[in-house]
Amino acid sequence: QKEVEQNSGPLSVPEGAIASLNCTYSDRGSQSFFWYRQYSGKSPELIMSIYSNGDKEDGRFTAQLNKASQYVSLLIRDSQPSDSATYLCAVNVAGNTPLVFGKGTRLSVIA
Amino acid sequence: EAGVVQSPRYKIIEKKQPVAFWCNPISGHNTLYWYLQNLGQGPELLIRYENEEAVDDSQLPKDRFSAERLKGVDSTLKIQPAELGDSAVYLCASSETGLTEAFFGQGTRLTVV
Numbered sequence: 001q002k003e004v005e006q007n008s009g010p011l012s013v014p015e016g017a018i019a020s021l022n023c024t025y026s027d028r029g030s031q032s033f034f035w036y037r038q039y040s041g042k043s044p045e046l047i048m049s050i051y052s053n054g055d056k057e058d059g060r061f062t063a064q065l066n067k068a069s070q071y072v073s074l075l076i077r078d079s080q081p082s083d084s085a086t087y088l089c090a091v092n093v094a095g096n097t098p099l100v101f102g103k104g105t106r107l108s109v110i111a
Numbered sequence: 112e113a114g115v116v117q118s119p120r121y122k123i124i125e126k127k128q129p130v131a132f133w134c135n136p137i138s139g140h141n142t143l144y145w146y147l148q149n150l151g152q153g154p155e156l157l158i159r160y161e162n163e164e165a166v167d168d169s170q171l172p173k174d175r176f177s178a179e180r181l182k183g184v185d186s187t188l189k190i191q192p193a194e195l196g197d198s199a200v201y202l203c204a205s206s207e208t209g210l211t212e213a214f215f216g217q218g219t220r221l222t223v224v
Contacts, residue, residue: 006153032210032211043216043218045215046213049211049212092209098167099144099156099204101146101153103151
């Protein structure tokens, strides 16, 4: 059973701070890694994808992948109250396996 | 470009009744997923299609759930008969391939009473 683990939170950070969200996965052969944001009552929205070790930056978001340690993280700089949502980590081992999601981490940015 | 389209958005049915959900993926996307999401949980895979072939349906309760993807485009997920425990959000997603980004539709919120 392939597993994706996330701390359910809630993670509370003050406005303007850096929010750090972490995700670990069980299958060492995993190839594709994604972060989704889900507002209450809405469907998941893709915000970042990463496929190789290292950092990938997109605006205020940075995804970090460490395949040796089997974790992927998401940093949100200058956090805003509008960033308050549940963040889902998703992992795919190979093209012939399904995309597996963690349970999500609830982030609360306090103004 | 249109995103993934699902209908209906909401459905309330009595237990033991049938229900069907429809999904139109993004044009050109070969991979189509149906996920179930309960409150406070991540999406859980029900079935995955590569074109018209169901390649991963081990989590689909086949005694009451069925799905099809005719011509490798639109897909329908059916429940018959529905049970109280089926109340959840049913999400459809599509991607170009099994390794690339998946995009979700708006979901169908099912309430079984």
